[in-house]
């Protein structure tokens with residue numbers, strides 16, 4: 001069947017943030033089994049911060065991600081398993097291990113101005129004959145010319161696909177359109193889009209991205225992703241069908257996975273709360289949400305104040321320790337006796 005757009009389901013990686021990295025083997029097996037039956041082309045599995053992310057800094061995984069990957073590979077027959085790696089967090093060894101377990105696609109993620117650090121991992125993934133994605137995070141933070149420059153670097157290292165990643169859910173539809181259009185004009189590889197729904201425009205952004213030429217799209221089923229989650233996969237499948245854009249995904253089956261396998265495991269329904277809205281508004285990395293909430297609770301300050309400050313300071317992934325520093329500082333200023 002001809003597919004106009006290839007979907008990557010990211011709940012078992014991006015959604016790891018939303019469940020504090022507590023996925024179990026059983027959950028992964030069940031979800032992959034059903035996504036596979038629904039014909040989802042790619043399913044991403046890893047710690048929320050990618051391979052090697054399980055740590056004090058990012059949050060410890062309940063189950064070693066390699067075990068989760070192994071379980072996912074065993075249950076997938078139609079779907080291909082993808083994984084994510086941030087150079088500096090994940091190592092070449094992690095990538096080799098994932099490949100040996102049967103991972104088909106490597107997504108190498110960097111901050112939008114740091115594409116140069118992806119060269120070695122993209123090279124390695126290509127050497128291991130993996131389908132390889134360059135994943136440019138926090139794409140709202142730079143003008144389109146800079147994004148194009150960085151995407152070209154990833155293309156030059158051998159990436160088969162380059163993604164515009166709206167990590168903060170801060171981009172608006174016209175901004176997505178401009179970015180994807182420019183990449184499509186300037187690059188020779190496929191272009192992808194990964195959205196977050198913090199401002200309730202992930203679906204609109206995704207449709208703009210597709211109309212501007214993106215052929216690879218990420219979604220998270222039942223919005224199981226960081227912040228307010230990603231473009232909701234099962235809804236996206238319905239919307240694309242109505243637009244006459246084929247994905248090959250079975251709509252009833254994907255709706256059922258959302259309802260019967262994913263919804264029951266959510267700690268609470270994924271929705272746009274005042275905190276996730278503040279993230280989209282202030283342009284803050286969605287993965288920071290639970291870290292900021294914990295710090296706010298500990299130091300008795302408003303999560304939104306922490307998030308807005310992080311936005312002002314232009315904090316990026318890897319600077320999770322700043323969250324506690326900011327909360328501490330705010331608590332001290334509000335109550336000088338607080339230590």
Ligand SMILES: C[C@H](O)CC(=O)C(=O)O
Pocket residue numbers: 014048049050086109137138165166167168194226286287317
């Ligand atoms: C490590 C991040 O969670 C990657 C991602 O999904 C994003 O930047 O968005």
Ligand SMILES: [Mn+2]
Pocket residue numbers: 014167194196225226286
């Ligand atoms: Mn994400």
